[in-house]
Amino acid sequence: MxxxxxxxxxxxxxxxxxxxxxxxxxxxxxxxxxxxxxxxxxxxxxxxxxxxxxxxxxDREALLGEILAGMSRRTFQQATATTPGVGAERAFTVLRDFMQTTADYPPLRAFAQREPGPALRVLMADDGAVTGALREGFGAVFADSRMPWVGPQLVEVMVQLATALQWAPIVIGEDASIDRAITLMKGLAHPPQAG
CATH class of the missing domain: 1.10.10 (Arc Repressor Mutant, subunit A)
Known part of the structure; x- marks a missing residue:
């Protein structure tokens, strides 16, 4: 033994x-x-x-960023999988669904309202995990939509625009400006004019 x-x-x-x-x-x-x-x-x-x-x-914000980036990726996957159609209409429907789902998610909304400074840093940091996940998601949506003219620079502008119009209003206790964000992104996404 x-x-x-x-x-x-x-x-x-x-x-x-x-x-x-x-x-x-x-x-x-x-x-x-x-x-x-x-x-x-x-x-x-x-x-x-x-x-x-x-x-x-x-730090804490990096941990929150990793959590929210993972949630963003899963939300993009779900919105993409459940949205029929093709082209620009589908792309903007996916983006609207993504923005509405995340804006309506109670824990995320509560975080943004309870801790506005940290929330905006986590959600909007240029080199943050959430912004990276959004770049990936927006880029994939436009790549799938047969809109090759929407390249990385335009995706970057749309990510910043969508994030600001979604989360700044929520932080101050208002509704997210999702319709406005979609309208502005549609204006930016016109195909180049031939000629």
Missing amino acids: ATTRPQDARPAPAEDRVTREAALAAARARFTAGDRLDMRSLAEQLGVGRTTLYRWFG
């Missing part, structure tokens, strides 16, 4: 049991429940040090 040495009987440190993915899932669950995401309480819940969370994600 083998004997167990005392050091073999000790459980592994908590940081060895909790993965980055598990921490991201726990943070996402807190956000989805409408709770304020706090690095200290998340670390306590997971049984890891705050330094581990900072090493995995950077």
Whole structure:
């Protein structure tokens, strides 16, 4: 019969049991429940040090950005999968559905209204995860719509326009200006004139 040495009987440190993915899932669950995401309480819940969370994600806003970027990608996939048609009409229907779904999502809306500064930084940071996910989503929508003239620069303008007209009003307690954003994006997306 083998004997167990005392050091073999000790459980592994908590940081060895909790993965980055598990921490991201726990943070996402807190956000989805409408709770304020706090690095200290998340670390306590997971049984890891705050330094581990900072090493995995950077700061709180970077963690929120990663959560919201993932949600954005899934929302784009859903809107794209459920919208029939082709061409520009379909592209703008997908974008409208995406914007309306995200604007109406209670945890995201509550975050924007409860913490306007951090929310706008997370949602609109030029080099942030959310803006990156939006560039991907808008770019894919226009690529699928057979609108090759809508290139990366125009996609960038539309992402900034849509984000500003969606989230700035929500932050100040008004309705998102989705119809206005769609109208302006349609104006920008006209095909080049031959001649």
